[in-house]
Amino acid sequence: xxxxxxxxxxxxxxxxxxxxxxxxxxxxxxxxxxxxxxxxxxxxxxxxxxxxxxxxxxxxxxxxxxxxxxxxxxxxxxxxxxxxxxxxxxxxxxxxxxxxxxxxxxxxxxxxxxxxxxxxxxxxxxxxxxxxxxxxxxxxxxxxxxxxxxxxxxxxxxxxxxxxxxxxxxxxxxxxxxxxxxxxxxxxxxxxxxxxxxxxxxxxxxxxxxxxxxxxxxxxxxxxxxxxxxxxxxxxxxxxxxxxxxxxxxxxxxxxxxxxxxxxxxxxxxxxxxxxxxxxxxxxxxxxxxxxxxxxxxxxxxxxxxxxxxxxxxxxxxxxxxxxxxxxxxxxxxxxxxxxxxxxxxxxxxxxxxxxxxxxxxxxxxxxxxxxxxxxxxxxxxxxxx
Amino acid sequence: xxxxxxxxxxxxxxxxxxxxxxxxxxxxxxxxxxxxxxxxxxxxxxxxxxxxxxxxxxxxxxxxxxxxxxxxxxxxxxxxxxxxxxxxxxxxxxxxxxxxxxxxxxxxxxxxxxxxxxxxxxxxxxxxxxxxxxxxxxxxxxxxxxxxxxxxxxxxxxxxxxxxxxxxxxxxxxxxxxxxxxxxxxxxxxxxxxxxxxxxxxxxxxxxxxxxxxxxxxxxxxxxxxxxxxxxxxxxxxxxxxxxxxxxxxxxxxxxxxxxxxxxxxxxxxxxxxxxxxxxxxxxxxx
Numbered sequence: 001x002x003x004x005x006x007x008x009x010x011x012x013x014x015x016x017x018x019x020x021x022x023x024x025x026x027x028x029x030x031x032x033x034x035x036x037x038x039x040x041x042x043x044x045x046x047x048x049x050x051x052x053x054x055x056x057x058x059x060x061x062x063x064x065x066x067x068x069x070x071x072x073x074x075x076x077x078x079x080x081x082x083x084x085x086x087x088x089x090x091x092x093x094x095x096x097x098x099x100x101x102x103x104x105x106x107x108x109x110x111x112x113x114x115x116x117x118x119x120x121x122x123x124x125x126x127x128x129x130x131x132x133x134x135x136x137x138x139x140x141x142x143x144x145x146x147x148x149x150x151x152x153x154x155x156x157x158x159x160x161x162x163x164x165x166x167x168x169x170x171x172x173x174x175x176x177x178x179x180x181x182x183x184x185x186x187x188x189x190x191x192x193x194x195x196x197x198x199x200x201x202x203x204x205x206x207x208x209x210x211x212x213x214x215x216x217x218x219x220x221x222x223x224x225x226x227x228x229x230x231x232x233x234x235x236x237x238x239x240x241x242x243x244x245x246x247x248x249x250x251x252x253x254x255x256x257x258x259x260x261x262x263x264x265x266x267x268x269x270x271x272x273x274x275x276x277x278x279x280x281x282x283x284x285x286x287x288x289x290x291x292x293x294x295x296x297x298x299x300x301x302x303x304x305x306x307x308x309x310x311x312x313x314x315x316x317x318x319x320x321x322x323x324x325x326x327x328x329x330x331x332x333x334x335x336x337x338x339x340x341x342x343x344x345x346x347x348x349x350x351x352x353x354x355x356x357x358x359x360x361x362x363x364x365x366x367x368x369x370x371x372x373x374x375x376x377x378x379x380x381x382x383x384x385x386x
Numbered sequence: 387x388x389x390x391x392x393x394x395x396x397x398x399x400x401x402x403x404x405x406x407x408x409x410x411x412x413x414x415x416x417x418x419x420x421x422x423x424x425x426x427x428x429x430x431x432x433x434x435x436x437x438x439x440x441x442x443x444x445x446x447x448x449x450x451x452x453x454x455x456x457x458x459x460x461x462x463x464x465x466x467x468x469x470x471x472x473x474x475x476x477x478x479x480x481x482x483x484x485x486x487x488x489x490x491x492x493x494x495x496x497x498x499x500x501x502x503x504x505x506x507x508x509x510x511x512x513x514x515x516x517x518x519x520x521x522x523x524x525x526x527x528x529x530x531x532x533x534x535x536x537x538x539x540x541x542x543x544x545x546x547x548x549x550x551x552x553x554x555x556x557x558x559x560x561x562x563x564x565x566x567x568x569x570x571x572x573x574x575x576x577x578x579x580x581x582x583x584x585x586x587x588x589x590x591x592x593x594x595x596x597x598x599x600x601x602x603x604x605x606x607x608x609x610x611x612x613x614x615x616x617x618x619x620x621x622x623x624x625x626x627x628x629x630x631x632x633x634x635x636x637x638x639x640x641x642x643x644x645x646x647x648x649x650x651x652x653x654x655x656x657x658x659x660x661x662x663x664x665x666x667x668x669x670x671x672x673x
Binding site (some may be wrong): 059083224236238 | 398399401432433434436438448449452453454455456457458461465466468470471472474475476494495498501534636651654655657658659
């Protein structure tokens with residue numbers, strides 16, 4: 001019956017916010033549990049799901065803080081529900097402890113971080129991209145995150161669906177990194193029917209319970225996941241554990257576990273990562289931009305092309321794992337890369353690493369709560385072209 | 387009647403390596419045994435029980451048990467358990483936790499799980515100290531008692547977990563001891579059978595840390611102390627505060643019937659199921 005419910009308008013273009021698109025994307029992907037705590041500028045996601053989750057038989061709950069929110073979505077996922085939370089910088093910081101738990105216990109879930117200025121309380125209503133490295137290194141220990149960065153309202157929908165799919169396929173927490181502008185900006189979009197959305201579900205065990213190893217090291221390092229209540233009665237812990245899920249102190253088993261966490265992501269980097277390139281065929285200058293900054297970059301290269309500058313852009317939709325193999329060929333081709341970012345220089349480090357000092361890497365950083373404008377990018381292109 | 391040890395073995399993970407992590411004489415094993423007998427007595431299927439814990443000595447209980455078990459982060463088991471329960475309401479969700487885990491780092495989650503009357507049974511093994519990390523004071527360490535971080539005596543007021551749970555909105559609250567193991571099992575059984583949030587505080591002994599530092603003697607001596615100082619609720623109601631001074635009350639201490647969170651939320655879901663879907667869909671989509 002829930003499938004018969006018309007979730008959102010699909011027959012016509014609709015004006016909506018990025019945060020709304022994110023909420024509808026979650027429902028289309030099969031999200032049936034959301035736990036969250038109010039925080040600007042993410043709250044519209046929670047509000048939409050509070051209204052709509054009971055319509056599809058799911059649960060919404062407002063927890064006492066962000067620590068509890070991420071804990072609850074992990075618990076719900078263990079019991080079989082696709083689950084999500086949404087927050088901004090301060091809440092994302094609080095969640096780091098249990099995000100680490102989800103890496104270790106290999107529990108799929110989705111965390112939306114609608115970025116605002118930091119550090120600390122920072123700029124609650126202003127845009128930023130300063131959580132880019134936190135999304136990679138936020139919690140302690142070694143682990144390999146999947147982090148997606150949309151740049152439009154439609155991409156907010158699509159990337160939320162992808163975040164769920166990646167979480168389910170690789171049994172990891174996935175962060176969707178949007179920002180205040182994307183979250184609150186309205187665009188006209190036509191959303192697909194939920195039945196037309198490509199949805200992946202976690203692999204279920206085929207072995208009988210007595211043979212089941214919840215963390216079995218398979219050839220592709222991914223292990224099927226049973227849900228609580230299905231007869232498998234397995235154990236999950238944040239302690240380093242063996243393939244059966246029980247704590248271990250054996251060096252061989254410890255290394256095998258950490259290798260598994262790494263290789264299940266890094267061996268599938270090709271399938272996980274996604275980039276978009278524009279006007280790169282003959283470009284000598286490349287603008288490398290993600291999230292809301294990519295919008296300004298797209299406009300900037302069009303303006304610059306009119307002035308006959310040979311410039312194009314590459315936008316990573318997956319920022320972690322960094323799409324090395326997809327970006328490297330462009331670095332062979334260009335002389336200069338311009339990296340606009342709404343922070344003091346975070347993802348630029350990856351471009352510097354990949355370019356091995358063979359390409360000039362030019363920063364364009366803004367961290368005053370305002371967007372980088374197309375004109376600012378054009379100015380840098382002009383300077384580099386001269 | 388089936389031998390108690392036979393019942394216990396039915397619910398232990400045979401493949402998990404024993405002996406366990408607890409010190410010889412620790413009360414946690416008795417609390418675990420009481421919990422197993424309560425579950426067995428209620429006739430619950432192993433597949434329908436989820437046991438969730440945080441960090442600490444008590445939090446190691448789940449690894450030995452043949453249920454759906456989730457050993458989580460320090461202080462957070464009630465928040466994890468909330469997600470487990472809502473995603474699969476047919477599961478009986480039991481949180482096992484210590485005084486440090488549940489009342490210090492997890493204090494906020496504790497009062498809010500009780501307030502929203504979440505359908506979880508919380509078993510709090512109170513040994514007045516952080517055992518695993520080496521005897522630091524906890525929110526239940528009594529005034530003047532010694533701990534490795536209270537070398538001159540405890541000067542902070544302690545929590546009474548029973549009063550805290552009652553004030554926060556729990557629907558069933560009881561207290562037992564590891565000395566009164568049969569009663570403890572009965573209290574746990576009542577708690578697990580109830581909808582809403584239930585708490586069973588288990589007075590236990592940490593002779594290794596608390597007992598050693600406060601010269602309270604061996605495990606046996608500390609457990610005998612429980613026998614000598616526990617007053618049944620029925621008797622306590624006829625005693626004066628002076629007579630009760632230095633003692634603690636055991637039994638069912640709070641019992642109110644009110645619907646649990648799961649049932650309240652289900653009413654919302656059912657409202658949508660019953661209503662004209664198309665019509666509701668339009669209303670909500672535009673909102």
